[in-house]
Amino acid sequence: MFDFRIRRMGLLGGLAIGLGAGLLPAAAQAERGYGRGWSGEIVLCESHRGREAWCPADTRGGVRLLRQHSNASCIEGRTWGWDRRGIWVAGGCRAEFAAYGGHPGRGHGRGHGRGRGGAIGIHPVFVTCESHRGRTQWCDAPLGRGGVRLVEQYSRAACIEGRTWGWDRRGIWVADGCRGEFAVY
Known part of the structure; x- marks a missing residue:
């Protein structure tokens, strides 16, 4: 149904180590990796044939687009977004996202729904x-x-x-x- 990959990042430096392919459903392939001083996850979320896809992630500390893999544009609020349940993509957007789980208030932003709206009462x-x-x-x-x-x-x-x-x-x-x-x- 959905196609996504998750890499959980720990506190030590190193290379990504793939989990066995048989451990997860075909739609999801998880990899474990190690970063420096950051605990979160890298999520590959892909929209195929322009359809919306949903990728579960811990987004309590915010989400940031890291690397776009598609020729189709990935524009926050239009072809990708996030809320407390995870990250969504649409319109052919395929990208890797950093999900900053459990660290609200670290300057990584807040959840964005669809559309151009910002915080209530603030006009951009x-x-x-x-x-x-x-x-x-x-x-x-x-x-x-x-x-x-x-x-x-x-x-x-x-x-x-x-x-x-x-x-x-x-x-x-x-x-x-x-x-x-x-x-x-």
């Missing part, structure tokens, strides 16, 4: 920011009120938070051809 400011010829571009944005979310990706190049786009007190930055519209809360 929309900023378009574009990287041309792979160069990093900084865009002015009224930051400091909440956070930033990619709401529409204009580029074929992947827009992945922390890798090809991000934000800090100076504004929003994009790189490696990422072009999109961002909501600033």
Whole structure:
């Protein structure tokens, strides 16, 4: 029914070690791995033929898209999202997500439902920011009120938070051809 992979991350460094294929249903393949100083899980969640897929995960501390595997765009709130039960993908989005289980308040965000809405009572400011010829571009944005979310990706190049786009007190930055519209809360 659903196709997903989970890697549980421990406290020691090392390589991922696969569990035996016969231990889990065909739809799910789990791998154990080790990271440094982080306890959570990496979830591969895939939408096939544009259908919505659901991947169970501990999302109490937030979710972040780590690596997009699909040609179809993975846009939070539109083709992927999460709530307390797990992560959903749709529209052909296939990606690896970091699920920060059990660590609320660590700056990894809150659950996002579908659509463009943000926190209740806060109206976002929309900023378009574009990287041309792979160069990093900084865009002015009224930051400091909440956070930033990619709401529409204009580029074929992947827009992945922390890798090809991000934000800090100076504004929003994009790189490696990422072009999109961002909501600033």
